[in-house]
Amino acid sequence: MSDTTTATxxxxxxxxxxxxxSVENLxxxxxxxxxxxxxxxxxxxxxxxxxxxEVAKGTALGLVGESGCGKSTTGRMVTRLYKPTEGKINxxxxxxxxxxxxxxHPMRREIQMIxxxxxxxxxxxxxxxxxxxxxLRIHNMVPxxxxxxRVQELLEVVGLNPEHxxxxxxxxxGGQRQRIxxxxxxxxxxxLLVADEPVSALDVSIQAQVINLLQDLxxxxxxxxxxxxxxxxxxxxxxxxxxxxxxxxxxxxxxRESIYERAHHPYTQALLSAVxxxxxxxxxxxxxxxxxxxxxxxxxxxxxxxxxxTRCAIAKDICSVVEPPLLQIGKKHKVACHFPGEIHQHPxxxxxxxxxxxxxxxxxxxxxxxxxxxxxxxGYADTWYDLANNSRGRA
Amino acid sequence: xxxxSKTPETTLxxxxxxxxxxxxxxxxxxxxxxxxATDGLSFDLERGKTLGIVxxxxxxxxxxxxxxxxxxxxxxxxxxGEIMLDGVDLLKVSNEDMRKRRGRDVAMIxxxxxxxxxxxxxxxNQIMEAYQVHNDVTKREARKRxxxxxxxxxxxxPDRRVDDYPHQFSGGMRQRAMIAMGxxxxxxxxxxxxxxxxxxxxxQAQILDLLQDLxxxxxxxVIIITHDLGVVAxxxxxxxxxxxxxxxxYGPCKEILTNPEMPYTWGLxxxxxxxxxxxxxxxxxxxxxxxxxxxxxxxxxxxPRCDHVAKVGGDLCRTVLPELTPAKSGGNxxxxxxxxxxxxxxEAEILPEIAPDLVED
Numbered sequence: 033m034s035d036t037t038t039a040t041x042x043x044x045x046x047x048x049x050x051x052x053x054s055v056e057n058l059x060x061x062x063x064x065x066x067x068x069x070x071x072x073x074x075x076x077x078x079x080x081x082x083x084x085x086e087v088a089k090g091t092a093l094g095l096v097g098e099s100g101c102g103k104s105t106t107g108r109m110v111t112r113l114y115k116p117t118e119g120k121i122n123x124x125x126x127x128x129x130x131x132x133x134x135x136x137h138p139m140r141r142e143i144q145m146i147x148x149x150x151x152x153x154x155x156x157x158x159x160x161x162x163x164x165x166x167x168l169r170i171h172n173m174v175p176x177x178x179x180x181x182r183v184q185e186l187l188e189v190v191g192l193n194p195e196h197x198x199x200x201x202x203x204x205x206g207g208q209r210q211r212i213x214x215x216x217x218x219x220x221x222x223x224l225l226v227a228d229e230p231v232s233a234l235d236v237s238i239q240a241q242v243i244n245l246l247q248d249l250x251x252x253x254x255x256x257x258x259x260x261x262x263x264x265x266x267x268x269x270x271x272x273x274x275x276x277x278x279x280x281x282x283x284x285x286x287x288r289e290s291i292y293e294r295a296h297h298p299y300t301q302a303l304l305s306a307v308x309x310x311x312x313x314x315x316x317x318x319x320x321x322x323x324x325x326x327x328x329x330x331x332x333x334x335x336x337x338x339x340x341x342t343r344c345a346i347a348k349d350i351c352s353v354v355e356p357p358l359l360q361i362g363k364k365h366k367v368a369c370h371f372p373g374e375i376h377q378h379p380x381x382x383x384x385x386x387x388x389x390x391x392x393x394x395x396x397x398x399x400x401x402x403x404x405x406x407x408x409x410x411g412y413a414d415t416w417y418d419l420a421n422n423s424r425g426r427a
Numbered sequence: 428x429x430x431x432s433k434t435p436e437t438t439l440x441x442x443x444x445x446x447x448x449x450x451x452x453x454x455x456x457x458x459x460x461x462x463x464a465t466d467g468l469s470f471d472l473e474r475g476k477t478l479g480i481v482x483x484x485x486x487x488x489x490x491x492x493x494x495x496x497x498x499x500x501x502x503x504x505x506x507x508g509e510i511m512l513d514g515v516d517l518l519k520v521s522n523e524d525m526r527k528r529r530g531r532d533v534a535m536i537x538x539x540x541x542x543x544x545x546x547x548x549x550x551x552n553q554i555m556e557a558y559q560v561h562n563d564v565t566k567r568e569a570r571k572r573x574x575x576x577x578x579x580x581x582x583x584x585p586d587r588r589v590d591d592y593p594h595q596f597s598g599g600m601r602q603r604a605m606i607a608m609g610x611x612x613x614x615x616x617x618x619x620x621x622x623x624x625x626x627x628x629x630x631q632a633q634i635l636d637l638l639q640d641l642x643x644x645x646x647x648x649v650i651i652i653t654h655d656l657g658v659v660a661x662x663x664x665x666x667x668x669x670x671x672x673x674x675x676x677y678g679p680c681k682e683i684l685t686n687p688e689m690p691y692t693w694g695l696x697x698x699x700x701x702x703x704x705x706x707x708x709x710x711x712x713x714x715x716x717x718x719x720x721x722x723x724x725x726x727x728x729x730x731p732r733c734d735h736v737a738k739v740g741g742d743l744c745r746t747v748l749p750e751l752t753p754a755k756s757g758g759n760x761x762x763x764x765x766x767x768x769x770x771x772x773x774e775a776e777i778l779p780e781i782a783p784d785l786v787e788d
Contacts, residue, residue, distance in 0.1 A: 098627040099598070205716050206484075235483045236654055240698035240712030247709070262627055269700035269710065292702060306632040307702055308657030313684035318639070318661050324629045326583070327597045 052224055052256045053087040053110065054410045058119035058129075060105050064332060078331050079105040081280035082119070084358075084410040087224065090250065092257035094271030096264055096303070100328050102280040103260045107226045110258055111145045112136055122410075123224070141171055144222040148229035150209035154201040160187070160212055161197035167219040186215040190245060207238035211245065218249065226258045231266060243270060264307050268292055273364070276300045279339040280331055282358060286365035296361060296372040296419075298322070299340050322375075337394070338370065346371050350382045353394025359384060360416035372419065383422065444471035444511075445648050446495070446616055451508035453490050453499060462720045464490040466672040467508075472665070474615065477642065477649045479663030479680065481656060481695065483717050487672040488652045492618045494518075495650075496535050497525040512616060531561045534614035538621035540601035544593040551577075551589030554608045561612050576607040580637060599630035603637065610641055617642070618650045623658065635662060656695060660684055668692050671718055671728035674751065678760030688754045688769035689762045690733045693777045704781075711780060727765065735772065739765040 061076040080102040087093045095103040108114045110121060112128060121129040128139055147153035154163055164186055165179045174182055184194035190211040192204075201209055210230065217225055230246070231239040243266065249255060261267050267274055268288060275285040276299065284297040295301050305321040312319050324343050329335055335342050341351040350370050358368045370382035382392050391397040453465040465487040472478045480488045493499060495510055500522055510517040512532060517525065537543035545553060554576060555569040564572070570589070577585035580603040593601055602622065609617055619638065623631040635658065642649050651662055659666055659680065666683040668676040668691065676689040687693055694713035700706075715732040724730055730744040743765050754760040755770040766772060 098629060207716065236656075237483060237694060237698050237713035238716075240710035241714075243700075243710055244712060264628065265700045265702050268702060269704075269706055288706065303628060304702065306628040308631075308635075308655065308661045310656045310660045310684060310696065310699070310701060311703070312657070313660035313681050316681060318636075321632055323633070323636070327599060327630075 050089040051086050051411070052089045052124060053258070054120075054122040055086070055106075055110065056084045056120040056122070056410045057082050058084070058106065058109060058121065059117045060102070060109055060114055061117045075332050078280050078334060080109065080116075081331075081334075083275075083277070083280075083282050085275055085282065085285060086410045087256045087258055089223075089256055090254045091273065092250070092259050092271040094267035094274040095258065095260045095277060096262060096267050096274060097277035098328055099262070100279075100331065101277040102331075103277050104228050106277070107145070107228050107258060107260050110224075111143050111226050112139070113145075141220040142222050143224045143226065144217040144220065146210075146213050146217050146225060146227040146230045149233050150206065150213045151201070151233075153213055154209060156201055159198050159200055160204075163201070163212065164197075164215050164219055167216065171220060173220065182219075186218060189218065189249070190215045191241075205238075206234055207241060210234060210238075210242055214242075214245065214249070218253070221253065222255065224256045224258065226260070228260045229262070230259075232261065232263060239266070246270070264303060276303065279328060279334055281339060281368065282366075283340060283369070284365075284367045285358070286362065286367075290362055290365035294362075294365075294374055296365070296367045296374065297340075297369045298344050298346055298371075298378070301375050338368075346378050348382070350385065350390070350392060350394035354384075354388060354390055356384055357388070359387070360413055361419050362416060364412050365416075366412070379419075383417075383419065387417075445474045445513060446472040447509075447511045448491075448495070449509040449511070451491060451494060451510060452506065453487070453494050454505040456503055456505065457721075460721050461505075463672050463723065464720060465494065468669075468672075468674055470665075470667055470674070470677060472616075472648045472650065474648050475642065475646045476664045477651060477662055479659035479666045480650060480652045480669060481654060481659055481666060482669035483654065485717055485720065486669040487720075488669055489620055491669075492535070492620060492650060492652060495616070495618060496533055497529060500525065527561070530557055530614070531612045532614055533616045533618065534609040534612070536602075536605050536609045536617065536619040536622050539625050540598070540605045541593060543605060544601065546593055549590050549592050550596065550604045551591075554589075554604065554611060557608050558611045572611065573607075576611050577604065579641075580604070580607045580610075581633075582607075598626055599633060602626060602630075602634055606634070606637065606641070610645065610647075613645050614647060616648045616650070618652070620652045621654070622651065624653070624655070631658075638662070656684065656699060657701075668695070671723050672720060673728065673763065675729065675764075676754075676760075676762040677751070678754065678762075679758060682754070682756055682758055682760040686754070686756045686760070686770060687762075687773060687777075688756070688760070688766075689764045690735050690766075691729045692762075693773065693781075694732075697777065697781045708780070727763070735766060738772065 058080055059082055060080040061078050063073040064075040064077060065071040066074040083106060085093060095106060097103050109116045116129050119129060120127045161183050164183045168174055168179050168182060183197055187194045187197060192208060192211055231242050234242060250257060259267065259271050273287050274291045275282050278299050284291060284300045291300060295304060302322040302324050309319060326343060329342055337353050338351040338356050341347040356368045356370045358366045360366045361372060370384045371378040373379055385392050389397055449469050451465055451468040455462040455464060468491055482488050494506060497517060499506060506518055551570065551573050554573040558569045558572050574585045574589050577589060582588050582600060582603055596604060623634050626634060653659060663680045666680045667674055670691050676683060676687060676692050697711040698713060700710060713732055718724055718728055718731065726745045726747050727749055730736060736744045749763045749765045751761045751763050754762050
């Protein structure tokens with residue numbers, strides 16, 4: 033039995049690639065206040081409800097999902113714009129989840145963020161020079177008289193004219209503004225960049241420019257990315273590893289090939305089939321797709337058991353009773369489903385039932401002995417559940 | 428299928444085209460000069476067919492469709508040309524007449540339903556208003572019709588949701604309500620301006636399905652404005668690619684997306700990643716930015732960003748605006764480019780970059 037899945041092991045274990053960020057069981061519950069004078073807390077929006085993942089040095093993890101699934105909240109917790117309700121954020125082995133503002137000050141240099149809409153995330157009354165120079169001044173990185181030359185250097189790195197440091201954000205086009213946002217994020221030479229929908233506000237031709245720029249910067253400065261986007265094609269292009277979120281939980285996580293070629297979760301399959309494809313023009317008509325009915329349920333009162341069951345085509349009794357664990361089913365592939373399988377090949381019986389010690393309808397089974405579920409942790413274990421033989425597999 | 432292999436002027440008297448736009452120009456007079464937002468646009472559309480208009484922001488897609496809706500009346504826009512809808516020139520009818528047609532003959536769905544709907548009135552109220560303006564009905568009948576339409580576009584419990592306000596709807600439901608509002612008078616022409624851009628992929632798929640179903644039921648002509656080539660590929664019969672206020676390529680969807688003959692269309696195709704392409708390859712963006720419409724380049728508007736200028740030779744691209752000429756692949760495919768052998772260039776240089784797996788066939 034492998035125990036490399038525990039958090040301490042993950043950060044200490046001499047992995048082939050160094051882990052920069054390891055997030056464990058992260059939760060963010062926003063209180064919902066009632067009306068009236070006292071404004072009691074009447075419930076919680078479970079925006080993020082226990083996610084675990086790892087980001088290795090110099091690579092990118094993509095977070096995808098519909099709006100409201102908690103991907104942006106996750107990003108904001110990693111940058112510590114929000115204080116998590118529960119869980120650990122291990123950045124280079126140090127848990128920053130509970131850090132105070134003062135403790136965080138030096139960490140801010142290492143983790144920076146790129147925002148979605150550059151026209152609202154740049155102060156319209158500051159010049160570009162003062163926007164990009166602000167982090168340098170705040171952190172006393174360079175002497176005052178060197179700030180300008182560093183700003184110009186950064187403008188050049190992101191492909192803007194260094195002479196334009198005295199202009200205001202409105203004098204730039206959308207793509208150029210996003211470059212300013214990227215330059216600001218790069219100022220302190222961070223190790224981790226959280227990019228929250230960095231290209232979705234841009235035109236297609238400009239999107240490609242910005243994506244290429246991010247890739248060049250990643251190679252040059254060895255930056256790790258937490259890349260949040262809803263465009264599956266862009267995420268596939270940018271991120272070697274992808275996590276799919278639904279209603280505050282990760283439902284499937286794995287390397288690019290596992291997610292895009294061999295998705296095992298019905299939600300991932302539906303998402304992928306919904307993407308319109310240019311190549312369809314040669315065939316004509318619409319692509320066959322898995323239709324998801326309705327909208328994402330409210331995170332205040334999520335469905336019992338598996339959160340996705342209300343819109344799932346293959347949901348059975350067990351799904352409403354027991355929540356499926358995130359089960360590792362491949363070397364770098366985890367899925368949270370009772371019936372994981374490729375499209376039209378989902379198993380008849382819940383493969384997770386014996387592991388959880390329940391029968392196939394979700395009722396506790398006194399005869400079964402619950403086993404440790406492989407894959408319950410931020411990283412990937414050396415052993416996993418082999419779907420083909422219903423047994424534990426190994427690399 | 429409309430025949431556009433001839434020059435636009437000769438197709439003027441074409442029968443059958445339900446909507447026919449000829450040499451449409453929309454110019455705005457500003458203190459800096461005249462902005463030529465749309466500069467000589469021509470296309471045809473039949474009932475039951477879908478036209479996809481593609482291009483970057485500022486290429487004149489929305490301005491042209493607003494002109495069809497008559498939304499530039501009362502502004503300082505200078506319009507010329509012809510917009511024939513079912514034999515009537517919409518640019519010549521009186522304001523009062525246009526007001527009666529708007530919503531009944533031509534309807535529009537906007538990109539962001541949260542800003543396109545009034546936050547102070549219930550969804551049902553706004554849908555009823557659209558019906559009552561054009562039909563002499565009682566409030567009760569209008570309400571019944573509104574509930575019917577909400578049901579038709581797939582809003583659960585329409586009799587209860589009809590009294591909700593826009594903020595109580597989710598994004599996808601708001602867009603459905605917008606569609607219900609647009610279709611309540613059975614318009615023969617529906618203009619959808621980026622109908623799914625603000626939505627998630629799964630909801631986008633639902634809305635596109637709905638639009639197609641409704642188009643079939645109402646036999647409406649649809650113009651879908653988008654920057655997503657994937658949406659165009661699945662929805663449109665014809666495609667019009669716009670750049671700097673002009674059509675640069677126009678023809679059947681399959682032709683445009685499989686045999687494009689204009690460098691701008693190539694650029695659009697190669698700058699979007701798809702779900703099957705190699706991830707090793709870099710995206711090939713279109714360099715630079717769209718030109719200012721205040722003083723567009725004298726020749727081809729795309730020349731400053733084009734990588735293929737050398738194939739033409741001389742100053743032709745910089746000085747002379749290319750005409751819309753029939754493409755090599757024939758049919759109704761026309762394009763605006765000086766490159767003579769654009770089809771060969773595409774096969775030899777562009778296709779290997781964007782779809783290496785297709786080159787062998």
